[in-house]
Amino acid sequence: MxxxxxxxxxxxxxxxxxxxxxxxxxxxxxxxxxxxxxxxxxxxxxxxxxxxxxxxxxxxxxxxxxxTDCPIFEQALETLQGLNQQGHDIYYITSRPKHYCAQTQEWMSTLGFPIKEGHFFCGMQDAEKVAIIKNLALDVYVDDKPAVLETLQNIETKVILKNQSYNEHVQLPRLHHWHEFDNIIKA
CATH class of the missing domain: 1.10.40 (Ribonucleotide Reductase Protein R1; domain 1)
Known part of the structure; x- marks a missing residue:
């Protein structure tokens, strides 16, 4: 997947x-x-x-x-490492500014996130993010930003909203804690 x-x-x-x-x-x-x-x-x-x-x-x-020492959400790293070990393709799609792309990729690699060549997209606006997600034909996409996920509701990709205080009004499958991820994707 x-x-x-x-x-x-x-x-x-x-x-x-x-x-x-x-x-x-x-x-x-x-x-x-x-x-x-x-x-x-x-x-x-x-x-x-x-x-x-x-x-x-x-x-x-x-x-x-x-x-600096920004914390990883509990079980997020282990979840992605597990998906990678199972042979799934993992893509990162972030709006971080383009001039931080290489440094972000290196920083995440150092933390242990599995990153493959060509699977890291950085520096785009929301509409560009949506286009990349559609072009990749992802099976599952997780984001905290309602504007991105609501745009994806009419495609095959299962969208999951990472719970945050600013997105509680949105009615989408919601990930409160990363240990729930497997159950959410199977639902």
Whole structure:
């Protein structure tokens, strides 16, 4: 089978990691419960930043956010390693900026994610992501972003939504914890 995965907030807990970094950089102690209740992807509001200030902080912190010790969601790595050992094709499809593609691929490889040549797509907008997913004719695709998954509802690919506070309104098969993955794909 062909499996596709978004990276940020699907395989790794990027936003929570960034929230922790913001607390350090801004010398704040905003509790994680505030982060967990956010209804948007953006994380700057609890720090009293405007959208423009939040965007500037995010963009100036990207390298640190992407390539420091961002935690992998529990069982995500083991799930993908298991799929790889079973002979399935694994594709990564991320919106991370193009100039971070090689570094992201290397970082993920170092963490132990199975990556094959030609199976890593990076640096595209949502519409381009959707086109790649359709062209690959994936059997299963997992992402946290409703805009991508809702666009894929009329194709053969089984779409699974990685649960996040900002996507709770969406009615799609939902992955709360990676240990549930096998049961969800069999359903």
């Amino acid at each position: 062909k499996f596709g995965f978004d990276i940020d907030d699907t395989l790794i807990d990027l936003r929570a990691h960034a929230f922790s970094l913001y607390n350090k950089k801004l010398e704040k102690n905003i509790p994680i419960e505030i982060f967990q209740a956010l209804q948007r992807v953006e994380i700057h509001e609890p720090f009293g930043l405007t959208d423009s200030q939040g965007s500037a902080m995010w963009n100036s912190s990207l390298e640190e956010i992407y390539f």
